[in-house]
Structure formats: structure tokens, C-alpha cells
Amino acid sequence: MNDAIKNLREALKISPDNMPLRMLLAETLMNHFQYADAEEEYKSALTIAPSDVKIKLGLATACYRQQKFSIAGVIVEELLHTPAPPPFTYVLHAHLLIKENKIMLASEEYRKALSLDASLHDDDLEEALKVRNTAGEEIVSEEDFDDSINSIERPKINFDDVGGMQKVKEEINIKIILPLQHPELYKAYGKSIGGGILLYGPPGCGKTLLARATAGQVKSSFITVGISDILDMYIGSSEQRLHQMFEMARDQTPCVLFFDEVDALGASRSDMRHSAGRHLINQFLNEMDGAVNSNDGILILGATNAPWHLDAAFRRPGRFDRILFVPPPDDIAREEILKVMLQGKPISDIDYNAIAKKTKEFSGADLKAIVDMTIEDKLRESFTKGIPSPIGTNDLLKVLKQINPSTKEWFVSARNYALYANESGLYNEILEYLGIKK
Numbered sequence: 036m037n038d039a040i041k042n043l044r045e046a047l048k049i050s051p052d053n054m055p056l057r058m059l060l061a062e063t064l065m066n067h068f069q070y071a072d073a074e075e076e077y078k079s080a081l082t083i084a085p086s087d088v089k090i091k092l093g094l095a096t097a098c099y100r101q102q103k104f105s106i107a108g109v110i111v112e113e114l115l116h117t118p119a120p121p122p123f124t125y126v127l128h129a130h131l132l133i134k135e136n137k138i139m140l141a142s143e144e145y146r147k148a149l150s151l152d153a154s155l156h157d158d159d160l161e162e163a164l165k166v167r168n169t170a171g172e173e174i175v176s177e178e179d180f181d182d183s184i185n186s187i188e189r190p191k192i193n194f195d196d197v198g199g200m201q202k203v204k205e206e207i208n209i210k211i212i213l214p215l216q217h218p219e220l221y222k223a224y225g226k227s228i229g230g231g232i233l234l235y236g237p238p239g240c241g242k243t244l245l246a247r248a249t250a251g252q253v254k255s256s257f258i259t260v261g262i263s264d265i266l267d268m269y270i271g272s273s274e275q276r277l278h279q280m281f282e283m284a285r286d287q288t289p290c291v292l293f294f295d296e297v298d299a300l301g302a303s304r305s306d307m308r309h310s311a312g313r314h315l316i317n318q319f320l321n322e323m324d325g326a327v328n329s330n331d332g333i334l335i336l337g338a339t340n341a342p343w344h345l346d347a348a349f350r351r352p353g354r355f356d357r358i359l360f361v362p363p364p365d366d367i368a369r370e371e372i373l374k375v376m377l378q379g380k381p382i383s384d385i386d387y388n389a390i391a392k393k394t395k396e397f398s399g400a401d402l403k404a405i406v407d408m409t410i411e412d413k414l415r416e417s418f419t420k421g422i423p424s425p426i427g428t429n430d431l432l433k434v435l436k437q438i439n440p441s442t443k444e445w446f447v448s449a450r451n452y453a454l455y456a457n458e459s460g461l462y463n464e465i466l467e468y469l470g471i472k473k
Contacts, residue, residue, distance in 0.1 A: 095107045412433075
């Protein structure tokens, strides 16, 4: 074989612009694992035919074999934007996506390749994707999903266990609680019981707690859904998981179906280049519309720290038609939160008002950090003294000096969206909270 390669090189010296000859040399080098030399031949070929997709694909493959993943990725991306990429482009793209741990997208690309050319089976790729048969189809049964679905809860907490948030509680009361308490009035006007509310705001301000308390307030079932409960490596499986979540809620009405970090599942379709994510969003929208099965009695709550990343279609009537800003707790709310957190613990004449005034912009999670760190300090002190030592105002203030509010970084981003991407007035509450007049 070395003689064959040598002969091809000699022939190219005589006819350097002979494209079939140069491609034959490049392919021969690839077949004998001489990827660096093959790369050089493909580059030389591109100087002669810079638009040839077959040469570009060969160059991308040679780079991939040398673990030059970023270069290979750039070439593949370019090929994917051509009208009809060679089928093997999708195979190579799938390999690159696996390197980025994008399993679901890799599976989709491999399917495209097999649909275009059934001979492109790749054992390594199939092992990585755990594809279950040579047709590239999965056999999915109900049992495949049961293990990952969260159990149905019956929360014991209610609004009394959530400090502050009076405005948000009132909105939820009108949208969710009153319809359940007076269903006959809503039915008289032909209005269904249920709907969606989107809670947004900085992290750690009680959105998840509020959702759970809402279910407890109306004594309904509660199902919480995170992105890990939905996304699956197999194409179509994520949509089926999402459908199963809604079906479970429909069987348990009245039920609060809570989507945590909903922007991860419903990101703007305009930001997506891959169809897998778009299919999932479309499924989500169809489920919220109750296009096939009624959502009467399902109360859909979503929480997000970044509402600007959520597809606008989710904000149409009948979906998340109420969008509520959940700000950091105010002075009174911080007092209530601290009282709830310190309830049942050894305390001594705590000035909650003084602590609340010094914790402006602190989230509920920040306040919990203060309490936890104070308890740890008191435990160390108790080990030394041999008796429990009560928590006092000064103990909390001492720890307070070590913690900065975590909400500041969020408000920097939120302020920009509220000022420059707020044509609908959706984020006016953020400006109001910051004291900014637009």
C-alpha cells in the first residue's frame, strides 16, 4: 500500500490539478489511518474546487479523526447549511454532538442519515446512542417512563407558611383558588376551571414554595416537573414524557402541575436550530391548549428566572395568560420569613425588624443561608459549653455581614430587558421595583 500511495503522489506531480487522482489519494490515506496526510490532500483539493461539498466532508472527517473537533464542527456546520448535504454529514455531526453531550440532537441527526442512506450504520454511534434496532427506531413502552416520573404529592403547607407575597397570593386566589371554590359560577359563564400562571423573578425568592403552597391551599394534587423529567435521548420520547405528565394531572384533578425552570423546556423557537427542541415546544403548547384532552381542573404553574427566554406563544390567552413578578421579599415579608425559619428553635428576644431592615434585596434563600450559618455557629458554641445556646439578634447580624444578596446579579440582566426589550410592558414591574421611570 505504501507503494500505491507513492505512485499516486508521483502521478500528482505530473498532473497536480487532476481532481479524481487527488481525491483517490486522500481516500486511500484515510483508509490507512494517515489522517494528517489526508487532511493536507483535501486542503489542496479545496484550492482547486473551493465549493466541492465532498472535499469539505472529507476534510471534516480527517480533522475529526485527529480529534480536531472544533475545526470539524465548523466545516460540518457550513455543510449543513447547503441545500442537500451528503448523508454522511449527519453521521459526522452526530459524532460531534455526542462530544458535546447533546445526545438527543445526535440521535436525530443519525436518524436523518439513515433515512437518506440505510447503509450508513455506525456501530460506535449506535452504541453511544443506544439505538435499539437497525432501522433506527425505538420500541418505547409505558414502563420506560414510569421510573422517571415524580410521584403525586398532597402538600401540607398553605399560604400561611409562605411569608409575604401578598400581591402574588391575591392573583393566584383570583385565578386558581376562587374558581375551585365556586365552580358553578364559572360554569354558568362557560369558563373552564384551570389555566396557567407564570411566576418569574430572581432565584431563591419562593416561586417553588408558592406553587406547592397553592396546591396545599386548595387541597389538590401536586405534580412538579423539571427538565430532567422530560428530556430523553430518543427522538419523540421527550414529547411522550410530557404528554404523560399532563395525562397524569388530568387523572388527578383538581391538580396543580408545576413546571420548574420552564424556560428550559419552552425556550424561544427562534433561538433553536434543531427540530427536536421545536417539536417539544409544539407538544407543550398543544398540551396546554387541551387540543385533544380537556385541561379542566388542571392548574398549570410555571416558574422561571428568565422569562425573556420563553417562547412568546406560551403567553397567549389560555396558556400562561397571567405573568406574575415574584420580587425579593419586602421588610414585612422578611420578618415573617425569619419567624417561620426560626420557629421551634432556641431563640432569645430577636429583633426581627432590625434584621429585616439590614437585609434589603435578600431573597428567601439568602435569609435561609443566614439562619443556617447562625445555627452552625451556635452548635459549635454549644459543643464547647456543653449546653444549647439560644440564637439572639447579634448572632444573626454577625453572620449577616458575611453574606451579600444573591439577587443583585439577576436585576442587572432584568433591568436591561425591562429597559430595552419591553415593548409590551411585560417587565414594567421590574422597573417599578427598581424605581426606574421609562
